[in-house]
Amino acid sequence: MDLSFSAEDNAFREEVRSYLAENLPKQISDAVRNGTEQTKEMAEEWHAILNRKGWLATTWGVEFGGPGWTPVQKHIFEEECCRAYAPRIVPFGLNMLGPVLQAFGSKEQQDYYLPRILDGTDWWCQGYSEPGAGSDLASLKTRAVRDGDEYVINGQKTWTTLGQHANKIFCLCRTDPEAKQQEGISFILVDLDTPGIEMRPIRLIEGGHEVNEVFFTDVRVPVTNLVGEENKGWTIAKFLLTHERTGIAGVGFSMQSLEEVKALARKIRRGGRPLIQDPLFAARIAQAEIDLEAMKITNLRMLFKAQQQGAPGPETSILKIKGTVIHQELKDLARRALGPVAAPFPGSITDGNIMFGPEGTSNNAARYFNNRKTSIFGGSNEIQRNILTKTMLEL
Amino acid sequence: MDFNLTEDRRMLQDSLTRYLGDKYPVDHRNKVAYALPCHDPAKWTEMAELGALFALAPEDAGGFGGTGFDLMVVFEALGRALNPEPMLGAAMASRLMTKAGADQEALLSGAMKYAVAVGEVEAPYELDQIACTATAKGDGHVLSGRKSSVYGGQAADVILVAAMLDGKPALFEVQASDAQIAGYPMMDGGGAAEVLLDDTPAKLLLADASDALSDALNAGALALCAEAVGVMEVTHDITLDYLRTRKQFGVPIGKFQVLQHRAVDMLTEIEQSRSITIKAASELEGPDASRFVSMAKNLIGRAARLVAEESIQMHGGIAMTWEYPVSHYAKRLVMLDAQLGDTDYHLSRVMAGLQAA
Numbered sequence: 001m002d003l004s005f006s007a008e009d010n011a012f013r014e015e016v017r018s019y020l021a022e023n024l025p026k027q028i029s030d031a032v033r034n035g036t037e038q039t040k041e042m043a044e045e046w047h048a049i050l051n052r053k054g055w056l057a058t059t060w061g062v063e064f065g066g067p068g069w070t071p072v073q074k075h076i077f078e079e080e081c082c083r084a085y086a087p088r089i090v091p092f093g094l095n096m097l098g099p100v101l102q103a104f105g106s107k108e109q110q111d112y113y114l115p116r117i118l119d120g121t122d123w124w125c126q127g128y129s130e131p132g133a134g135s136d137l138a139s140l141k142t143r144a145v146r147d148g149d150e151y152v153i154n155g156q157k158t159w160t161t162l163g164q165h166a167n168k169i170f171c172l173c174r175t176d177p178e179a180k181q182q183e184g185i186s187f188i189l190v191d192l193d194t195p196g197i198e199m200r201p202i203r204l205i206e207g208g209h210e211v212n213e214v215f216f217t218d219v220r221v222p223v224t225n226l227v228g229e230e231n232k233g234w235t236i237a238k239f240l241l242t243h244e245r246t247g248i249a250g251v252g253f254s255m256q257s258l259e260e261v262k263a264l265a266r267k268i269r270r271g272g273r274p275l276i277q278d279p280l281f282a283a284r285i286a287q288a289e290i291d292l293e294a295m296k297i298t299n300l301r302m303l304f305k306a307q308q309q310g311a312p313g314p315e316t317s318i319l320k321i322k323g324t325v326i327h328q329e330l331k332d333l334a335r336r337a338l339g340p341v342a343a344p345f346p347g348s349i350t351d352g353n354i355m356f357g358p359e360g361t362s363n364n365a366a367r368y369f370n371n372r373k374t375s376i377f378g379g380s381n382e383i384q385r386n387i388l389t390k391t392m393l394e395l
Numbered sequence: 396m397d398f399n400l401t402e403d404r405r406m407l408q409d410s411l412t413r414y415l416g417d418k419y420p421v422d423h424r425n426k427v428a429y430a431l432p433c434h435d436p437a438k439w440t441e442m443a444e445l446g447a448l449f450a451l452a453p454e455d456a457g458g459f460g461g462t463g464f465d466l467m468v469v470f471e472a473l474g475r476a477l478n479p480e481p482m483l484g485a486a487m488a489s490r491l492m493t494k495a496g497a498d499q500e501a502l503l504s505g506a507m508k509y510a511v512a513v514g515e516v517e518a519p520y521e522l523d524q525i526a527c528t529a530t531a532k533g534d535g536h537v538l539s540g541r542k543s544s545v546y547g548g549q550a551a552d553v554i555l556v557a558a559m560l561d562g563k564p565a566l567f568e569v570q571a572s573d574a575q576i577a578g579y580p581m582m583d584g585g586g587a588a589e590v591l592l593d594d595t596p597a598k599l600l601l602a603d604a605s606d607a608l609s610d611a612l613n614a615g616a617l618a619l620c621a622e623a624v625g626v627m628e629v630t631h632d633i634t635l636d637y638l639r640t641r642k643q644f645g646v647p648i649g650k651f652q653v654l655q656h657r658a659v660d661m662l663t664e665i666e667q668s669r670s671i672t673i674k675a676a677s678e679l680e681g682p683d684a685s686r687f688v689s690m691a692k693n694l695i696g697r698a699a700r701l702v703a704e705e706s707i708q709m710h711g712g713i714a715m716t717w718e719y720p721v722s723h724y725a726k727r728l729v730m731l732d733a734q735l736g737d738t739d740y741h742l743s744r745v746m747a748g749l750q751a752a
Contacts, residue, residue: 001404001464002397003677009396072396262749276750286745290671290690297670304398318663385659386652393658395638395649 082252433586443505463676474625481547548588549578
């Protein structure tokens with residue numbers, strides 16, 4: 001039993017840390033720190049910087065341009081990126097479609113799409129959920145009907161994150177309505193410029209535009225855009241679920257949030273003393289810190305196991321459940337710390353002479369509300385419990 | 396990074412687990428645990444022969460272990476069997492004697508049983524509020540005062556006592572036969588004692604024992620955390636078995652999602668408990684030992700109560716019976732919180748660290 005990282009891993013951490021210190025543009029890390037909405041330009045700029053270093057596609061095989069990192073190195077990289085307030089890498093092309101094409105795509109698809117993901121030519125978004133198919137994803141209804149060399153797609157996708165920036169979408173479509181639910185689904189790539197597609201913004205709880213709904217009306221797509229075999233799309237969907245699990249605990253983001261909350265509680269004065277001296281508030285921080293400290297080790301234990309066994313197991317659902325709840329608690333504390341000062345709608349105070357709360361906190365209430373999503377998306381925490389019931393508890 | 400146990404520790408864990416499973420099953424445990432002396436002297440000797448006590452001390456003190464991970468292995472095995480033997484006192488006493496450079500051959504061989512008396516009625520956990528006093532007398536010292544909740548005190552030959560000497564907590568060795576000892580079985584099995592000292596002769600081991608006592612309390616709390624992890628895992632396993640076999644409304648009750656999700660939440664908290672115990676064990680010799688041990692004891696206090704209460708509830712009436720083992724496991728999980736600092740006490744220690752920084 002030894003919790004320390006190896007000398008090589010520590011050297012790697014130093015390398016990542018100094019690289020980030022030199023190469024992460026300050027206006028980008030400031031935007032992340034202040035929780036302002038990330039622009040498309042910022043994401044593209046950061047992706048391009050990482051790509052020049054060969055550190056953009058961390059989950060890709062070396063033969064496709066990945067850095068060939070171990071799970072522990074990936075973990076270190078993510079932790080250091082959080083520590084430096086680097087933006088989250090937009091995952092849809094890099095961490096979702098990329099690995100899918102490498103595992104299931106044809107040589108032509110790999111040769112065409114993978115370089116375009118790396119150099120930012122394509123911005124992908126995800127067409128999975130539908131209004132009637134959320135947790136029960138396999139009940140999706142969007143139809144793709146074969147017509148000669150084309151599929152004709154009709155239906156509606158929703159919760160399409162950052163679709164407003166995208167030029168392409170990967171979709172799960174029903175190609176065989178007669179088959180058992182999971183067996184009639186195909187994974188199809190669609191160019192968003194194709195006639196018949198309409199994307200509409202969905203305004204979120206805090207007022208932001210992050211997700212969209214996408215309508216497909218007689219959208220004609222070449223059959224060469226099918227990934228893997230027809231009617232085998234569910235296998236790909238499951239592959240994504242089990243492989244897209246690094247960083248699922250969000251430990252780095254929670255560590256970031258914890259430091260913010262501590263700093264805030266020391267800065268803010270209430271009742272004539274720093275908020276951190278209020279025993280009730282300090283107790284809330286302490287308990288969140290304890291849970292996070294345990295989570296860090298739970299995360300490392302599962303990472304260690306994944307490294308030994310070659311792939312993460314179903315127990316990683318524990319990371320999703322507990323990791324999101326801890327992060328949400330910290331976001332709640334960042335909102336609570338402000339008290340009534342958290343109330344102004346972001347951007348509503350335009351008079352620069354009126355300071356309302358410490359710098360960088362005007363979005364704390366918005367961020368709290370926005371982060372309610374984390375226990376819902378990526379397989380809701382209840383779905384994760386169902387997975388654990390079957391796989392770990394065997395009930 | 397390596398989360399596997401070393402070969403030596405794995406062997407110790409296996410042999411202790413096998414021994415307790417074969418020779419100390421829960422029905423025997425229940426016969427022993429609730430009546431004085433609350434332990435089985437013959438089994439104590441056999442456990443010592445297996446090396447359970449030698450694992451508590453480092454090599455230069457005559458043992459073959461002594462690290463946080465050694466404590467973890469021994470106490471997790473004890474927890475899995477719900478073992479009532481006075482191992483906590485031995486572990487804490489060994490730590491203190493190592494720091495004091497005292498000979499602990501008799502402790503490690505199992506020949507003599509040791510208990511540690513720090514807490515008092517009005518200061519069960521706090522080192523800075525010890526009221527028991529030491530006075531020089533002749534060549535030695537005498538102690539006066541009352542020590543409370545001395546775990547294993549009901550069966551001890553020797554008691555290590557914290558008492559104030561010249562304004563500082565000092566450590567003394569008291570022969571149990573020289574003190575007035577009121578032993579009792581505890582609600583959850585195993586024994587403890589109130590130790591009454593009235594000009595009781597004592598041998599000084601350490602004049603300024605603050606650091607050594609703090610270390611021993613940390614080690615004791617860590618041991619309790621590891622024990623709780625063992626108890627929780629077994630309790631969860633028994634509950635899962637019950638969910639698979641107990642039928643109501645024509646189906647195993649484990650088919651009901653309302654129970655499935657609660658069983659998952661227990662699993663999650665048990666994994667978190669194991670994680671924080673590993674962390675505390677790895678930090679036991681370091682400068683932040685108190686902080687990480689307090690984190691562990693707080694988290695486990697919460698998790699253990701959840702597992703205890705949920706296991707009883709999900710079983711229904713059967714877990715309310717003396718005969719069914721879960722009742723005894725659940726009692727241990729709830730009651731160990733109050734040993735060596737409860738959830739609130741340890742939370743306040745973590746808070747104090749936050750507020751000071």
